[in-house]
Amino acid sequence: MAANNHTTVVEFVLQGFSGDPRLQAFLLVFFLLLFLLALSGNVLIVTAISLNPGLHTPMYFFLTNLAMLDIVCTSTVLPKLLEGLVAKSSSISYRGCMTQLFFLTWFLGAELLLLTAMAYDRFTAICRPLHYSTLMSRPVCVLLAGSVWVISAVSTSVHTGLMAQLHFCGPNQIRHFLCEVPTLLLLSCSPTTLNNIMIVIADAYFGVVNFLLTMVSYGYIVASILRIRSAEGKQRAFSTCSAHLVVVTLYYSAVIYTYVLPGSGSSMENGKVVALLYTAVSPTLNPLIYSLRNKDVKVALRKVIPSIQ
Template sequence: MNQSQVSEFLLLGLSWQPQQQQPLFLLFLIMYLATVLGNLLIILAISTDSRLHTPMYFFLCNLSFVDVCFSSTTVPKVLANHLLRSQTISFSGCLTQMYFLFELAVMDNILLAVMAYDRFVAICHPLHYTTKMTHQVCAQLVAGSWVVVSLHALLHTLLMAQLSFCADNVIPHFFCDVTPLLKLSCSDTHLNEMMILTEGSLIMFIPFVCILASYIQITCAVLRAPSPRGRWKAFSTCGSHLAVVLVFYGTIIAVYFNPSSSHSAGKDMAAAVMYTVVTPMLNPFIYSLRNRDLKRALRKGFCRSTFSV
């Protein structure tokens, strides 16, 4: 293994303007607290209400857990650096952060595909839903997803650890993203880039195709429904999930599928904030606002905690 001559990196953060740093710190703190509180409330509501112990809410509970972890991978470090007046992150800390970013971003992606499959079975094969989506099957889907994303993250982290970083250690970002790290390396990064384009693209693209195929089948089944009320009921059960899918893939496309000529540090930073901070914050609001059962469970839990005090 090549030994890196760089022991730490400098994260330039969100803004190079001193007058903007304090407002950005407060904004990030508020968004992070909203993300953690919102997603933990979702997990608590689902865990305590027996009526929500169904496959759809089991997957939603896992998605909320992943969103909390995803935001916690980057935001606390940004906040700590601001408070400590430091911009440094150790080489091992940078690789650890990159590992969890790879793992949790792809886990988000796969969970959205699993949830789309769940809705497909519920709407297109309702009579077989209880036999196809058993507790054991749901647990196996989630456990298998964790194994896949852990191996994926380990592959790219080990490849990054093989590289040498000779002199420049300034990362123009607020976290250790793979692209700026590859630019800083003084080693041959051809293998890393090839694996990102092949394995990395496949692990992001396959779940997207599954989501697309599921919703094509769902749309066809809904349009065949005899009554408008039946069609609306079927679509309403998918509305929240579809909104989260659009937000998630919209931000990913904005970051990675724009022409290189349109990229700038400011645009890339804004897009990164969207998918690492804003999207995990919005998910609980999207699901709770559009879901009667979840709103009922949240109100019930709030009333129970209020009266117990």
């Protein structure tokens, strides 16, 4: 029996990252290393911020949320990918595929919203410093972070619910290493018009609107920094937002390539590489980017692991 009365496919076959058997051992080690680095790096960030009262500020509160999102996003994708490399083939049940789709879409959307909230925090700190404590009070930060998780959860519930209504009559081979909305729609033998409409709406909100809000925030931030007279003041102001800007650029580039431009003519292999960027590489790099560009985080990390220099 299938997961619902309309679905004849009871499991999907994931193509994996590469079909070349000569690369399997290398990919297994590489993805395992990425997984461990992403988990350890983000856990260290959360631990360091939690144990250091000096970092209990809005900027680091949002950074903690980002680290938690990276942990769960990586844990949603890489274990199944590693399982497929060990078993030489990978299948995922219908329910398992829908579950992965739900959580992956949830965390990806939440990260886009969170990056916008972090940009607003930096805008307030640099452009409205006298009102920062009021505009970014703890209740406001909790409300922003809670909205990030809830809004994305509502969105992914809609997408997953619509996906669950589709008929999957075969073939059941997913030309990817994970279950995503674009790849699953290609396998449906039901009309996907409503799904595509909701994808456009979600792309417009999560991708376009949030990207524009982030860019507007940084437009004001750059203008404010340029008005600072001293070179030291400019450098100090820019250092507080440069790491976030790097993360925004990396993350949006990958997500827009996959969701906003799915029919851009790119090859499936390129799509896998891009998906790897936002599900594994970005969560691995984020702790490094923020720790290398932030003296306070490095000091806090040294307290957690004294051997860190």
